Amino acid sequence: MIEHLGPQLFNGLVLGAFYAIVALGLSLIMNLTGTINMAHGSFMTLAGYLAYTMVLRKIPFGWALILAPLIAVLVGIIVERTLVRPLYKREPFYSLLMTFGLSLMAEEAFRLIWGPNGVPFSPPGALAGAASLGFMQFPVFRIFIVVVLLIAIAALALFLTRTRFGLRLRAAVQDTEMIAALGTNTQVLYAVNFSLGIFLAGIAGVLAGGMLGLSPTSGNALLMPAFVTVIIGGMGSLFGSIIGGLLVGIAISMTTLFIPAASEVSMYVLMAIVLLVRPRGLFGEEGIFG
Amino acid sequence: MSARKELLLSAAVVVLFAFGPWISPLMHLDVSIVSGVLVIAIAVMSVNLLLGYTGLPAFGNAAYFGLGSYGAALSVKYFQVHFAEAIVIGTVAGLLGGLILAPFLLRRRGIYFGLLSIAFGQVFYFIAYRYTDVTGGEDGMQVPRPPLALANAHVTVSDFGFYYVALAFFVIALIAFRTIARSPFGRTLIAIRQNEPRVRYLGLNTDRFIFVALLISSTMAGLSGALSGLLINFAFPLQLDWHQSGYFVLSMILGGAGTVWGSLVGAFIYVIGNDIISTITSWWQIFLGALFVACVLFFPRGILGTLQALGRRAPQAFDDDDDDDVNAAFDPNAPVEVGRGV
Numbered sequence: 001m002i003e004h005l006g007p008q009l010f011n012g013l014v015l016g017a018f019y020a021i022v023a024l025g026l027s028l029i030m031n032l033t034g035t036i037n038m039a040h041g042s043f044m045t046l047a048g049y050l051a052y053t054m055v056l057r058k059i060p061f062g063w064a065l066i067l068a069p070l071i072a073v074l075v076g077i078i079v080e081r082t083l084v085r086p087l088y089k090r091e092p093f094y095s096l097l098m099t100f101g102l103s104l105m106a107e108e109a110f111r112l113i114w115g116p117n118g119v120p121f122s123p124p125g126a127l128a129g130a131a132s133l134g135f136m137q138f139p140v141f142r143i144f145i146v147v148v149l150l151i152a153i154a155a156l157a158l159f160l161t162r163t164r165f166g167l168r169l170r171a172a173v174q175d176t177e178m179i180a181a182l183g184t185n186t187q188v189l190y191a192v193n194f195s196l197g198i199f200l201a202g203i204a205g206v207l208a209g210g211m212l213g214l215s216p217t218s219g220n221a222l223l224m225p226a227f228v229t230v231i232i233g234g235m236g237s238l239f240g241s242i243i244g245g246l247l248v249g250i251a252i253s254m255t256t257l258f259i260p261a262a263s264e265v266s267m268y269v270l271m272a273i274v275l276l277v278r279p280r281g282l283f284g285e286e287g288i289f290g
Numbered sequence: 291m292s293a294r295k296e297l298l299l300s301a302a303v304v305v306l307f308a309f310g311p312w313i314s315p316l317m318h319l320d321v322s323i324v325s326g327v328l329v330i331a332i333a334v335m336s337v338n339l340l341l342g343y344t345g346l347p348a349f350g351n352a353a354y355f356g357l358g359s360y361g362a363a364l365s366v367k368y369f370q371v372h373f374a375e376a377i378v379i380g381t382v383a384g385l386l387g388g389l390i391l392a393p394f395l396l397r398r399r400g401i402y403f404g405l406l407s408i409a410f411g412q413v414f415y416f417i418a419y420r421y422t423d424v425t426g427g428e429d430g431m432q433v434p435r436p437p438l439a440l441a442n443a444h445v446t447v448s449d450f451g452f453y454y455v456a457l458a459f460f461v462i463a464l465i466a467f468r469t470i471a472r473s474p475f476g477r478t479l480i481a482i483r484q485n486e487p488r489v490r491y492l493g494l495n496t497d498r499f500i501f502v503a504l505l506i507s508s509t510m511a512g513l514s515g516a517l518s519g520l521l522i523n524f525a526f527p528l529q530l531d532w533h534q535s536g537y538f539v540l541s542m543i544l545g546g547a548g549t550v551w552g553s554l555v556g557a558f559i560y561v562i563g564n565d566i567i568s569t570i571t572s573w574w575q576i577f578l579g580a581l582f583v584a585c586v587l588f589f590p591r592g593i594l595g596t597l598q599a600l601g602r603r604a605p606q607a608f609d610d611d612d613d614d615d616v617n618a619a620f621d622p623n624a625p626v627e628v629g630r631g632v
Contacts, residue, residue: 036401086587092401093347094586097543100536101582108575224532227409235402264416271409272394279397 007138008257009250014142014211016249017149021204022222023229023241024156025197031173031236032193034092035084039099040226042106043198044205044219047072049114051206052121052214061124065148069202076198077191085190103220110216118215145207152203153242156196160238169193173236225252228267232274234284243282303551304461311453323565325453325521328460330538331557333514334545335467336507337538342548343471344503345483346399349535350407353391353414354384354508356530358515360418360425363433363525372439373447377459377516384512387414388505395504396497399486408532415530430526433519447520456517460554463510468550470506479503480548540582546594555593 022040029037050068055061079102087095122128123141130137160166172179172189180186205219212218229248233240248267255266262269274282306313307328311321333355340348361383362376371379391410398406418425425431435452437444447455470476481489482496489496519525528534537560545556563581568574585592591599 030401034401036405083583083587090590091345093341093349093404093539094590096347096349096401096404097536097539098583098586101540101579101586103579104582105576105579108573108579112573224409224412227405231402231405231409235405261420264420265413268409268413268416275394275397275406 004257008253010138010142012250012253013246014145014249015252016246017146018204018208018222018245019225019229019248020242020245021149021152021200022226023233023245024153024238025200025204026226027230027233027235027238027241028193028200029197030230031238032169032176033084033088033095033190035087035095035099036092037099037197038096038223039079039102039106040197040201041219041221041223042103042110043072043076043201044208044222045110045214045216046075046106046219047202047205048121048209048214048218049110049119052114052119052209055121055124061127065203065206068206069199072202072205073195073198077195080191080194084194085187088190107216107220114216116216118213118218121209121214123210141210145211148203148207152200156200156238159196165192225267228271231281232271234278234281236285237281237283240281240283300551303554304457307457307460310457311450319562319565320449321453322449322521323561325449325456326518327554327558327561328453328456329514329517329521330541330561331460331554332463332517333511333538334541334553334557335463336510336514337535337542338547338549338553339467339470339479339503339510340507341539342542342552343476343483344479344500346500346503347401347404347539348407348507349404349532349539350391350395350411351507351511351538352530352532352534353411354387354511355515355518355534355538356414356418356525356527357383357387358512358517359519359525359529360515361512362516362519363431364424366433366436367431371436372444373436373520374438376436376520377513380516380519381509381513384515385505385509387512388508391508392501392504396501408535411530411532411535415527415532418527418530425525425527428527430524432524435520435523452521456521459513459517463513464550464554467510467553471550475499475502536582540585542592543585543590544581544592546592546596546598549592549594549598552592552594559593 022044026037026040029035029040047068050071051061051064054064054068059067083098083102084095087098123144127141127144129140131140131143132138160170168179168184169189169192172184172186176186179189201219204222208218208222212221225248226245229241229244231244232247233242233244247270251266251270252263256263259266278284307324310324314321314324333351336354337348337351340346340351358380360380362380365371365379366376391407394410395403395406419428421427435447437446445451478489478494478499482499486496515529518529541556541560542553543556544559545552545554564574564578567577571577589596
């Protein structure tokens, strides 16, 4: 049992990195516009399937990892401008309901296009196999995943803190009316912000397809842990999403090792404990979203 | 609508439904489908109380619904209880689910409440999914409908008989719902939706009001689940899933959020529509999804909400009942501060 501890901990971190990046996308969209994007998982699945098709057509995996999320972003922008945008002025639960409907439609569409069952989508030869770190063996693809996700998170952090656009985005989260009055086109902010969230989801979708398999519902399977991540980390806090994701990933991998029957329920227990101790989540700010 | 007109109209609807087993064949519907409408309408009411009246995004009511279904099915399977007892046990299971989750849900409002409802509701889904030995896991559990114990005789409940059980519970639930909605308690819930801080300043403990609303809602959902499980003789994990909660919310919006009869209208469209579409095409999920999108974008007031708004504008239909204002906060044109979850 104990010799599995190291690899399992690593698996937990990989899983946690997925949850974190999905939760980051969700949080970005939620923080600015109050939209809970239930179709987030569908965008992940879409990117995963697109990458799968590209690799089938002999496009290198590295290109697919960039192109597939970009196409998902294109779809995302169209959806945001036509369907989500009219709901910004309404109660937030309307957009939750609408995106839920979108995810139902997307799921059926995936089934029609790529078949009802999962498709085999394995990482390219260079990324297959295992690497030895001296004291234990790691699958190369999982190390690759961690590196890519870390780069994505770092790039997002730099974008939000070091560019003018990121500055405006953060200001808009605090006070949209003020930033609009100061002459920023908030509609552009909304669209770019939504795209950022979808892009992160797309990258996670391609990588998750290679690690966890690809089926019409595979993206939605990551959605619920991502929600729990957002709640644990605290709504309104991007840093919280990262820490929350890692905590959830480790909690799941550890219970899988020691109490397999409780592996799904463990993250909810963690969430309940965090909420009892800190109702706003670990890094959430009081007052945001009630 | 005046009180007398409303009473007459309500009586007419109930009488119409009393002849359901004879009317439904004319519409090529099985009587148990119409029973399903009445049963689901109770669950939609439970969502309506929280979301339509109190303004809390109740996206977790399937948990209580499924607990009701599993409560009834497990008690029949393992303890051989009879029909009426199974309904009571299922209903209490829903109430207990509400009691367990309330301390967590009460801590947050707005979309945060919605997220918590979804997430905590999934716990029950995974328990039913995981503990295969007891619950049958993913396949669910098939349990034949237990007999009704009367004095010293055991009466089998046929689909025909079940219809009237469902109708009776629906009428009771509707009267209870209407009474609650128009009581000072119900008015306070509406006030909480419109402006919770102001209600607090008036000296009311809003947490306590929401707590009671949650318990009423979970009890109603539990009752609906118990009846639903006994109707189809089946309990399965998807009854607990958040998708199911979403269908309840959609039905509520379709019928008209914050209206007394909207739950029946919404449940009718959802159950019958689903039945018809799924027999025509295997792509029913696309149609259902499109219904969500279209309803939210173009028809957010639902059928009864729209009718009420029309009635209010017509000068001859003078309104002595201010209950219609319930829909005011759902007015898509009403200004809401952008960028902040309420």
